[in-house]
Amino acid sequence: DPAKQPKTIVDVGCGIGGSSRYLARKFGAECQGITLSPVQAGRANVLAKDEGLADKAYVKNSSVSFQVADALKQPFPDGQFDLVWSMESGEHMPDKAKFVNELARVAAPGGTIIIVTWCHRDLGPSEEDLDPWEKKLLNRICNAYYLPEWCSTSDYVKLLQSLSLQDIKAADWSEHVAPFWPAVIRSAFTWKGFISLLRSGLKAIKGALVMPLMIQGYQKGVIKFAIITCRKPE
Numbered sequence: 001d002p003a004k005q006p007k008t009i010v011d012v013g014c015g016i017g018g019s020s021r022y023l024a025r026k027f028g029a030e031c032q033g034i035t036l037s038p039v040q041a042g043r044a045n046v047l048a049k050d051e052g053l054a055d056k057a058y059v060k061n062s063s064v065s066f067q068v069a070d071a072l073k074q075p076f077p078d079g080q081f082d083l084v085w086s087m088e089s090g091e092h093m094p095d096k097a098k099f100v101n102e103l104a105r106v107a108a109p110g111g112t113i114i115i116v117t118w119c120h121r122d123l124g125p126s127e128e129d130l131d132p133w134e135k136k137l138l139n140r141i142c143n144a145y146y147l148p149e150w151c152s153t154s155d156y157v158k159l160l161q162s163l164s165l166q167d168i169k170a171a172d173w174s175e176h177v178a179p180f181w182p183a184v185i186r187s188a189f190t191w192k193g194f195i196s197l198l199r200s201g202l203k204a205i206k207g208a209l210v211m212p213l214m215i216q217g218y219q220k221g222v223i224k225f226a227i228i229t230c231r232k233p234e
Contacts, residue, residue, distance in 0.1 A: 006082035010034070010106060012071045013089025017044030017064060021053055023085065024062040031062075032076075034069035041066045072098045079108045090117030090156070094148040100159040110234040113165070119224045120150045134222045137213060144210035153226040165230040177225040178218040185211050 005027045011020040014033025017040075024031040035041050044066040048054045053064045069075045071086075072095060084107045093099040103113050120130060120138060129135070138150050153170050160168050217223030 005029070006112070008081045008108070009083040009085060010074070010076065010081045012074070012084065012086040012103065013092065014040070014044060014066055016040050017047055017066055019085060019087050020044070020064045020066070021048060021051060023083070024053055024064045027083075028061045029083075031064045032081075033064065033066040034071060034074065035066065036068065036070065038068050041068050072102060074102050074106055076106045078105055079111075080106050082108050082111045084111065084113045086114070087116045088118065090115055091119075091147055091150065096151050096155065097159055100156065101163065104160075104163045104165060104232060107232040109232055111232050113160075113230050113232065115156060115226075115228045117156075117226055117228075118150070119153045119156070119226045121221055121224055122152045122154045130222070134220075137217055137222060141210055141213050141217070153224060153228065156226070156228050160228070160230050164233065166233055168228070168230040170226060170228045172224055173227055174218055174223070174225045178215070181211055181214045181218070185215075 006023075007027070007029050009020070009023050009027070009029050009031040011017070011023070011031060011033040014020050014035050017033050020031040020033040023029060033041075033044060035044070044064075045054070048064045048066070053062055055063060067075070071089065071093060084103045086103065090096065090099060100115075103115070107113055120134070123129070130138070141147065142150070153172070157168055157170055214223065218225075
């Protein structure tokens, strides 16, 4: 319904702004992105200017802007955004409850929240924790990618329910995303990819060496690629 399309969007954990630019064009919206990285924010603003999105007068009333800010303490007033978007950022948040609270706080009444994130599998009714080998696998990935502790999709759903958000839905898109990791490994081990890794330094090399563990996690069902959506009550 065109009348219900978002006009104001926040991209929480925007990286260099790919999602922001896409969403701004798609909906003719004003999109603001936040990231902890000054390098990412600077690059995102340059790309927005290059694509004519730094000023909404150029592209169908669309505009994007980026700033350095903490997702756990967003620099926006309550209820500002029709769409609150977080793409592969939740896994970086050390406090998932505070993260979800901030997403809900900045959402406008009736606004939509979309979280796309890495999770571990949901626990069964008789389980209190993951198996030791599963925890060991995730810990190795966390150490390489500087991630805090993981949670499950159902953990996110419970957090959203605790805030009385409505129309909560969750889906497992792991099978669609799992082929990404073998493709990344293939690109990393081309001559061009190898040279890029060497130039990027030890941290990048360490991350590349852990990629097979991501594949293992998807294959064994420990890692899930989840999308969770909900709506803020009007």
